[in-house]
Amino acid sequence: MDHHLPSEAPPSESPDRSTGPGNNAWPALDWESLRWENKVTSGPRHLTDAPFLPYKAALPPRIAGIQYRPAGEVIAAAEDAALAIRDFDHEFGSDVAPFSAILLRTESVSSSQLENVTANARSIGMAELGDDSKVNATLVVDNVAAMNAALAAADSLEIASVLDMHRALMRHADPGGAGQWRREPVWIGTSSASPIGADFVAPDAGRVPALMDDLMGYASRNNIQILTQAAIAHAQFETIHPFTDGNGRTGRALLHAMLRNKGLTRTVTVPVSAGLLNDVTGYHDALTAYREGNPDRIILLTAEATFRAIDNGRQLAQDIAAARGRWTNSITARRDAAAWKIAELLTRQPVVNAKLLEDRLGLAPATIWRQMQVLEESGAVKGFDKFKRGRHWRSDEILAALDGFAARSDTRSRN
Structure with a gap:
């Protein structure tokens, strides 16, 4: 967790400790002593009486010109x-x-x-x-x-x-x-x-x-x-x-x-x-x-x-491809129907509303409602109403694929 509060004492000129050409070492960072304004009002006198408390801040090397070869x-x-x-x-x-x-x-x-x-x-x-x-x-x-x-x-x-x-x-x-x-x-x-x-x-x-x-x-x-x-x-x-x-x-x-x-x-x-x-x-x-x-x-x-x-x-790609394959078999619409354009959009935008579909695909409101009904009947999407935000549709298959990716990534949830 990062914390930040004002400090006292500006830094002196930063030294250039970069490694010269041909040197295979990587310099460790150094440290500089700075002072923190003491706001402690209770406790031992050596803490409450000191106007400033010392601390060490990192002093990284300059790296722009470093030549380094890893193992x-x-x-x-x-x-x-x-x-x-x-x-x-x-x-x-x-x-x-x-x-x-x-x-x-x-x-x-x-x-x-x-x-x-x-x-x-x-x-x-x-x-x-x-x-x-x-x-x-x-x-x-x-x-x-x-x-x-x-x-x-x-x-x-x-x-x-x-x-x-x-x-x-x-x-x-x-x-x-x-x-x-x-x-x-x-x-x-x-x-x-x-x-x-x-x-x-x-x-x-x-x-x-x-x-x-x-x-x-x-x-x-x-x-x-x-x-x-x-x-x-x-x-x-x-x-x-x-x-x-x-x-x-x-x-x-x-x-x-x-x-x-x-x-x-x-x-x-x-x-x-x-x-x-x-x-x-x-x-x-x-x-x-x-x-x-x-x-x-x-x-x-x-x-x-x-x-x-x-x-x-x-x-993730396999899961999305599997969903698209099921849609191919379940969506009953002509190949040139807007339902297929919407289905393609759902693979990367799995929650949509009428405004998004109008902005992204240029579809008229009547077309949107008709095509979304086709997609709902096929099982590709589910419609739901969001308070004060109107009708929305979501692809549970794509959402599950994305949540599955996140679950596989984060081992902390399994430890």
Whole structure:
């Protein structure tokens, strides 16, 4: 959990501890002593009398120019995972265009789950239609917007792109801080009162702009194995923790922007976060190891997560294809009827209303009601009325496929 409150004492000039060309070591982060304004009013005198309390904040190395070669088995795993991503992208990107949208959605769901923001597929579907009654579902939909912003900006990895991702992600949760670097300390730990004794205190806020410039310099290089580069950039981003909230989700969106920028993916989004959900403890341990000077663990974990995500994604594709196959046999409509266009839309938007169908497919209201009756009679959808929001329809088969993907991803629910 991140906490943030104002601090005293601006940072001194940040040293450049980047590794020179040809040096195979990865520098561990350093620490700097800062002071926290003491607001303790009860307890031992040594705590209540001190106007400031000291704490240590992270001082990450500059990485833009680092030359680093991982261990041989890590290189091999990253290359194998990259090939698997390319194959997956080719297989599903050329076959099922709607599947790219559903994969992006599943990645956003999984990335949110890593931050304990959970919602079922039906709630998310309603939030996509503007129903804001379920807070977590709205946050997941905002994560989808952040992912779309990340992929839209993939042609140019720039600071403005990262801010756009965060702005899309936090537009409802923190409109005042959305798209803005933090201006106060953040830390990970159990206390919300101060960073004293926290598990990890991110760099002083005054260092964030320069550290992010350096990170994007590293991300823009073209002489590093792609998956290795994306994993390291993600770990450095999480170490900098440039925002007051939403760092994990924005950092994983940046990872996907890098995969698209480097050409590893062209059409689909491999739900890497779903793979990371299988080993959340390992994910956090790998980030700690990175900060201690060992990037190999986060690279290897990202590769392993990729394989798990691809297996899960293939199962999701099979479940959706099975649903579409059943619809082919059950929908009694001419092949040129609008019912088939609606059915295709349902594979990536499993909850719909008349307005969505009119906006997306250009259908007249009378046509919508007639075609939805056909789909209801076939069992492809169920109609339901939402208070003050009118008639809605949902595909329980697609919703079940999406919830099944989420359940397979998150081993925490089974432990």
